[in-house]
Amino acid sequence: IPVFLLALGRMLPGLFVDSLVPAGVSQWVQLIFATVIVFWCGGMFFVRAWRSIVTRNLNMFTLIGVGVGAAYLYSTVATLLPQVFPESFKHHGEIDVYFESAAVITVLVLLGQWLEAGARKRTGKAIRSLLGLAAKTAHRIDDAGIEEEVPVERLEPGDVVRVRPGEKVPLDGMIIEGSTAISESMITGEAMPVGKVPGQKVIGATLNQTGSFLMRVEKVGSETVLSQIVQMVGEAQRSRAPVQKLADRVSGFFVPGVIVLAILTATIWTVWGPAPRLGFALVNAVAVLMVACPCALGLATPMSIMVGVGRGAQDGILIKDAESLELAEKVTHLVIDKTGTLTSGKPEVTDLVAFTGMNEDFFISLAAAVEAQSEHPLSRAVVFAAEQRGLPRRKIQNFRSVAGSGVAAMVDSNWVLVGKQSFLQDNGVNITSEMAQHADRLGAEARSLIWVARDRKAIGLIGIADPIKSTTPAAINRLHGMGIKIIMATGDNPQTAMAIARKLSIDEVRAGLLPDDKQRLVMELKGKGYRVAMAGDGINDAPALAAADVGIAMGTGTDVAIQSAGLTLVKGDLHGVANALRLSKGTMQNIRENLFFAFAYNVIGIPVAAGILYPFLGFLLNPMIAGAAMALSSVSVISNSLRLSHLKL
DSSP, rough: OOHHHHHGGGGGGTHHHHHHSOOOHHHHHHHHHHHHHIISSHHHHHHHHHHHHTTTTOOHHHHHHHHHHHHHHHHHHHHHOOGGGGGEETTTEEEOOOOOHHHHHHHHHHHHHHHHHHHHHHHHHHHHHHHHHSSEEEEEEESSOOEEEEEEEGGTTTTTEOTTTTOOOOOOOEEOOOOEEEOOHHHHOOOOOEETTTEEEEEEOOOSSSSSEEEEEEEEEGSSHHHHHHHHHHHHHSSOOOOOOOHHHHHHHHHHHHHHHHHHHHHHHHHSSSSSHHHHHHHHHHHHHHHHHHHHHHHHHHHHHHHHHHHHHHHTTTEHHHHHHHHGGGGOOOEEEEIIIIISSSOOOEEEEETTTTOOHHHHHHHOOOTTTTHHHHHHHHHHHHHHOOOOOOEEEEEEETTTTEEEEEEEEEEEEEHHHHHHHHHHBBBOOHHHHHHHHHHTOOOEEEEEEEEEEEEEEEEEEOOOOOTTTHHHHHHHHHHHHEEEEOOHHHHHHHHHHHHHSSSEEESSSEEEEEEEHHHHHHHTTOOOOEOOSSGGGHHHHHHSSEEEEESOOOOOHHHHHEEEEEEEEESHHHHHHHHHHHHHHHHHHHHHHHHHHHHHHHHHHHHTTTHHHHHOOOOHHHHHHHHHHHHHHHHOOOOOOOOOO
C-alpha cells in the first residue's frame, strides 16, 4: 500500500503525496519496500521462471518473472544510476519508476495462488469430514485379559479390541467372538444394519448397534478402507486430464508468442512512440507480459477437476484419476455385471406358495426351523425370511442332511422335509400336477425352488432369487434417457440373465461368461469405435474394468475390482453410474467455460496493453492495471469452478 500510494498518490485527489514526500526520498522508499515484496514474498516466482527457461517448458511463471523482473530492474537502475539514462527517458525532468507495477503484480499473483490453495482445501472438506467420523480411542485387551483404553493410533495389527454397543469400530479387522449388527451406512450408504458373526470382516469408523464383540485388528494407518478412500481422492485431484495436456500444449506456443509480442511492442514504441520513447516502450512491453500471463489458463482445468472430484466424493463417487472423469462424458455403451450390480448379490425369498390352504407363516416357520441347522447358502435366506416376519424359532429334533438334496428334522412331533422336488418324492411325498405348474412358473422366472413337506404331504413351495435392487429400474431408465446402450455381461445361466434383462429392458445380454470373456467383450466394443464403461463388483470383473475406457466399481465389491476401476461408487447402486456421468458432463462443461474465460481476457487485453488505443484515445494500460486484469481472469476461473460444488446430480 505505501508503494502504491507513493507512486500514484499524485493522481488521487486530496493526498498531496508530492508535497509531503520529495521525489528522491519516494523512489528510495519504493525501492526498499518493493525489494522486500518482489524477492522475499515473490522470490518463488523467479525460481519457477528460471526453471521453466532452463527446461524449455515456458509457462505463466515465465511471463511473471520476465515482466516483474523487467519493471523492477529498470526502476532500480533509474533510482541508483539516473545519470546513465539519456534525456529521452526523462519525463518533466525525471525518470519514471515502476516499482508499484512490480510490487502490486507480485501481490496479485500471490493472491491468486492463495485463492487457489483455499479452493483446493475446500474440495477436500467432504473427505476430511469423513475421516473425522473415525473412532479416536479403543478398548484394547492385553495377553493377561486386562482391558485398557488407548488412542487408535497406538493399535497394531493383531491387537484384540472390544467394541461395545453404540461405539464405533476403531479399525478394519475381523470379529473373533460375539455377534452384532453394524451400521455401515457411512461406507455403503445402506441404512439396513448388517449382521456380523465371528469370522466376518468389520470396517473402521462404522457404528456397532446391538451386541458387544471382540475383534482382531488387521489393518492400520494407510491400509484402512477410509485411508484408501482419501488416498484415491487425493490422487485424482492431483492427476491430469487429457484436456489439461491440451492446455499445456497451447501454453507452450502461447508464452513464446507473448514474449515475441512484448519485444515487438517495445520496438514499435522505441522507433515511433512519443517521448520518453524508451519509457513508454518498457511500460507497454511489461503491460503486454502481465495481461497475457496465463495464470487463469493454468487454473482452468485443475480447478474444475479438483472441485468436481470433491463434489463426487460428497455423493459417494470416488474418482481415482482425472482421465476417467473426462472420458465418462463420452460414454456410449455401459457393460454391467448382474450379481451385486443389478441385483443385491444376496439370495432372498421372493415367492411363497402355500398348498392345501396352509398358512404361509406356518409353513415358512417350519422350513426355517429345519434350515437353521443347514450350511447351504439358500438356507440363510429362508431363516432370514422367517425372522423378517417376526416368527419364533421352533425347536427341532433328529436333524439329518442329505448332501445336494435336502434336510429333514422332527418339528412338534412331525417329520418336516425341506429341499428339492426329487428329495421329497424319494421320501414318498406326492407332487400333484397343480403343484408342478407353480414350480414351472417360478422356474421360468429364474427362481431357485425349495419344497416343504410335513408328514409326507407337500405343504408349500419357496422361490428364492437374487433380487433386483429397488433402485435399479429407475437407474436403467435414467441411463437410457442419457442415450446409453446397456449390455448385461454375466457368468450366470442364460435363463436367469434373460429373465432379469426382460424386466429391466436391458438392450443386450451376454451370459455364461468367464472373466476373460468379459474383457474380450469390452475390447470388441472399443474396437468398433464405441466409448465403453464397465460397472462391476467382483474379482471376475477386474480385467474388464481395467480394459474399459471408464471402469466403475461398486463400493460393496472386492478390493481387486475397486483397484482396477477409475471410478468407485460407495453406495453401490446404478444411480451412482448415472450421477458419475452427469458429474463428468458438468465438469467438462465447466472446464470449457474456464478456458473461454482464460483466453477471452488475453485476446481482448493484449492489443490494449500494446497501446493500440493510444493513437485514438490517448489511453495506455498501466502494467499494474494489466496485472489486476490478469488476476481478475483467475478469480473468474476460480469462481466458475467453485460453482461445480453445487452441481445437482
